[in-house]
Amino acid sequence: MGSGKSTVGTVLARALGLDRLDADELFESAHGPIPDYFARHGEPAFRQAEEDVIGQAISRAEPCVLSLGGGAVLSALTRSRLAGSHVVYLTVDEAVALRRVGGGEGRPVLAGDPGRTWRRILSEREALYREVSDWTVDTTDRSADELAQTIIRLVREAETVSPTPGAVHP
Template sequence: MKSNIVLIGFMGTGKSSIGRQLAKVLQKDFIDTDQEIERLTGLTIPRIFAKHGEVRFRSEEKLMVKKVAKRENCVISTGGGVVLAPENVAELKKNGILICLSASPETILARIGRGSNRPLLRKKKSIEEIRRLLEDREPYYRCADFYIDTTGLQTSEIIEKIVQLLRERGRDHAESKS
């Protein structure tokens, strides 16, 4: 049975904050792939984008995914674009249940703030740009096993939904084995 919970989704949907709390509730280790990339390279994600470009960042991301996907009993929060590379999805699915967190464009804009340092929204931080990026990425997020819209929900409610999905999946898995 898969032991990792992998949170995917667009920026500002709550992957890191939910992941941290979910790991505590489930008594699992927490890994944030973006934080691990920053720790390993000594550069912030915006700095990697500015200095080396998106191609370099995606390369670092692939290496990090390969590394963390081998871990056991973890909640893994991924960067919003991790699903753009099919090999990342394949690695994460080997030992993980993928849960896609989503939110309305308005909620995302409110959460990331107009002054945030998100590389892909550095020039145009608008509802229209968020909608465009969401539309572009929507097909990639279809790889998830479960989907949760975090719009208007408290962290505790989202965690409760995830725990319930995992319980139901566990029961279904146990029943299919018998």
């Protein structure tokens, strides 16, 4: 949370001339606001519905840039579906992340002590982020344009070695 997935994804898609999809936006189009769904149905139901939405986005025939929610990697099926795509793990300094998420407002998983919760969530998920990612890019103190250019360079370098069709997932 707060790494800039949506912002960088938007700039990256524009630079590549691809559609940009955001898993949270797709979820909300299908099911309504995430906090409301989370409160009514609980996290397990949310994660299942999120997995379905992401599966539909990944199965698109056209390449795209797909920004995933931070908890998407909790699904083994989603992790396996990401294989064969270019996946970028965006990292960020904790203080910057918390500033970007506005103290956790509208993010049910950050309720209570946002800093402690952010650290706990990162600790629980970091190995999964690294498992699915091809690259790790630190977004702290870098502009979205600079980050998009860095990701494009990484993907192009990889494509010259071993072309891989599919989506780019920041």
